[in-house]
Amino acid sequence: RDKPSAVCGVSAEARGCRGYRAGGGKVSVEVLDHLEHLALVDFRDAEGVERLQKAIQFADQLHEVNTNGVEPMDSVLEDRCLYLREDDVTEGNCTKELLENAREKVEEYFVAPPGNIPLPKLEERETFLQGSQ
Amino acid sequence: AAPAQQHVCPAAPPERGRLAPWVPVVGLEIHAQISSNSKLFSGSQVQFAAPPNSLVSFFDASLPGTLPVLNRRCVEAAVMTGLALNCSINKKSLFDRKHYFYADLPAGYQITQQRVPIAVNGSLSYSLCIDNKMSQMVTKTVRIKQIQLEQDSGKSLHDDTRSQTLVDLNRAGVGLMEVVMEPDMCCGEEAAAAVRELQLILQTLGSSQAVMAEGQLRVDANVSVHHPGEPYGVRTEVKNINSMRFLAKAIDYEIQRQIEELENGGTILNETRAFDSKLGCTVPMRDKEGQQDYRFMPEPNLPPLILYDAKSLPANMNHQQVINIDWIHERLPDLPSVKRKKLVEQYGILPEHSFTLLNEDGLAEFFESVVKQTQMKPKKVIGWILKDLLSYLKQHSLTVKESPVSSFLLADLLNLLEKKEISSTAAKQVLAELWKGEGKTPLEIVKEQKLELLQDQKELEQICQAVMAIKAGNPKVLNKLIGLVQKKTQGRSNPVLVKQLLEKKLSG
Numbered sequence: 001r002d003k004p005s006a007v008c009g010v011s012a013e014a015r016g017c018r019g020y021r022a023g024g025g026k027v028s029v030e031v032l033d034h035l036e037h038l039a040l041v042d043f044r045d046a047e048g049v050e051r052l053q054k055a056i057q058f059a060d061q062l063h064e065v066n067t068n069g070v071e072p073m074d075s076v077l078e079d080r081c082l083y084l085r086e087d088d089v090t091e092g093n094c095t096k097e098l099l100e101n102a103r104e105k106v107e108e109y110f111v112a113p114p115g116n117i118p119l120p121k122l123e124e125r126e127t128f129l130q131g132s133q
Numbered sequence: 134a135a136p137a138q139q140h141v142c143p144a145a146p147p148e149r150g151r152l153a154p155w156v157p158v159v160g161l162e163i164h165a166q167i168s169s170n171s172k173l174f175s176g177s178q179v180q181f182a183a184p185p186n187s188l189v190s191f192f193d194a195s196l197p198g199t200l201p202v203l204n205r206r207c208v209e210a211a212v213m214t215g216l217a218l219n220c221s222i223n224k225k226s227l228f229d230r231k232h233y234f235y236a237d238l239p240a241g242y243q244i245t246q247q248r249v250p251i252a253v254n255g256s257l258s259y260s261l262c263i264d265n266k267m268s269q270m271v272t273k274t275v276r277i278k279q280i281q282l283e284q285d286s287g288k289s290l291h292d293d294t295r296s297q298t299l300v301d302l303n304r305a306g307v308g309l310m311e312v313v314m315e316p317d318m319c320c321g322e323e324a325a326a327a328v329r330e331l332q333l334i335l336q337t338l339g340s341s342q343a344v345m346a347e348g349q350l351r352v353d354a355n356v357s358v359h360h361p362g363e364p365y366g367v368r369t370e371v372k373n374i375n376s377m378r379f380l381a382k383a384i385d386y387e388i389q390r391q392i393e394e395l396e397n398g399g400t401i402l403n404e405t406r407a408f409d410s411k412l413g414c415t416v417p418m419r420d421k422e423g424q425q426d427y428r429f430m431p432e433p434n435l436p437p438l439i440l441y442d443a444k445s446l447p448a449n450m451n452h453q454q455v456i457n458i459d460w461i462h463e464r465l466p467d468l469p470s471v472k473r474k475k476l477v478e479q480y481g482i483l484p485e486h487s488f489t490l491l492n493e494d495g496l497a498e499f500f501e502s503v504v505k506q507t508q509m510k511p512k513k514v515i516g517w518i519l520k521d522l523l524s525y526l527k528q529h530s531l532t533v534k535e536s537p538v539s540s541f542l543l544a545d546l547l548n549l550l551e552k553k554e555i556s557s558t559a560a561k562q563v564l565a566e567l568w569k570g571e572g573k574t575p576l577e578i579v580k581e582q583k584l585e586l587l588q589d590q591k592e593l594e595q596i597c598q599a600v601m602a603i604k605a606g607n608p609k610v611l612n613k614l615i616g617l618v619q620k621k622t623q624g625r626s627n628p629v630l631v632k633q634l635l636e637k638k639l640s641g
Contacts, residue, residue, distance in 0.1 A: 038426055074431035082436045084454055087169050087206035090176030091190035098194050108185045109299035112236035
């Protein structure tokens, strides 16, 4: 098949629903805010946002290919056999090693904050996105 | 069109004063832990209550450079379950990543089957008692939308005093079967009955031990209400239901809450709520603010899962790498519904008896064992099993396996009764003694407490003559005479034989 490999994992469905682009190919502030929440990235400045928009435009070239009646491909490995492992216990019992990676531990438990700390709303956080169109 | 409902939903009965009747709608998402030695995509052990983070491999801890390797046993478990629930098994199914952030999900995503799951379009039949009487049962069906394979997450222990969460990854990566039931149920009772039947099926198949108390069976309910003829209402998801008892309660509470909210002019939010068992109500769940965007994407490290049947079996492939759906189908054990039917047909017991027999772990086997060892008819044996044995076990919170009275001992006792060596009252006395578990046989107890029925004709004749000497030979006092003989012999005389002897004496 002469298909270019997938550039990013955003499905066509999601694109349609989200309405990524307002007029002129720009990504809306709502979407940028949503992305900052989901991926915990900080677009930092106008250049960061511009880079994102260029990446989306680059990927949009895929739409120029007519894929009518062609089954989507997720991976070039799709014809490989999915190896099935026997149900034997072969791993585990390495608590000490695993906990070496933890900054904080309590009696062989990993320590985490009390729950997800949600990113504050757009109005309340220091982000370059505030006040932009 | 659905047949006329005989079962009235207790959650939303037609009441005076209600503006219009409400139709509650309940769907379920059930997660059953697969009974396997190792995890779904790694070789670490699956075990309940092990030292924290001792059953965790590098893959389970999501360390870079690790890859998932699918466990064959987990696939077989899912196929068995799909077949038992009348599903179509997808010969090609796919794995996906479902992304969300939580401390007990170290990878930041769960490997699941969102696009094409392993089994779809099945059904589950279950039975309900109408009006809480065991005597009238109605059969209902719920559609199974799909069954998918997915990873379990680790466990979070919330330490509110120190404002931290402790994470144990022993459970992370354990294989789960998610069974999605369509919203065909109308109340907590129906949901509980459906889940109970699913639990029995899973335990019979051995694909999951499905013990709710150990977290091997978790149920999330989707609840909404609407007026007949109108579109479905906004639904809420109720989570954190961890026992069968609370399942019906949580759902019925949520139905009531929604009805009251709507009748007071409020609206229902599409939110996730947790059941608080202490307060007996549902509360909005924290950490679930806003709609989740799971950003589903194909799992790039796993090619499609291909299953075969007798026709499509590849000729030159390693057997260990091939899963044959037909081979699994041929080896499915009798499901609970089939077992119940067989019990009713073979032993002539009532359908509701068969339900009770299967509801108690080991009880059906106990019953059949007793029947084999006694001449007493199964229809009579069942009474002793369900009334005497079961009520005693319940009183002392014992399982059938823990019963101090074995099937051998009970059969022995029932044989004495059947041979008319003791009366029914005496048998109950012997049973009470057997419960003490002192190792005595029924015969030993009978001799000890002098409970034998007197069958010796000569001995009984002498006793009858002695009694008759006291009272005048009047036909009307025959019954009184029998009573006196019983008293004299301390209830050990065979009443039929006594009556015959007395009548003989009185007539001539």
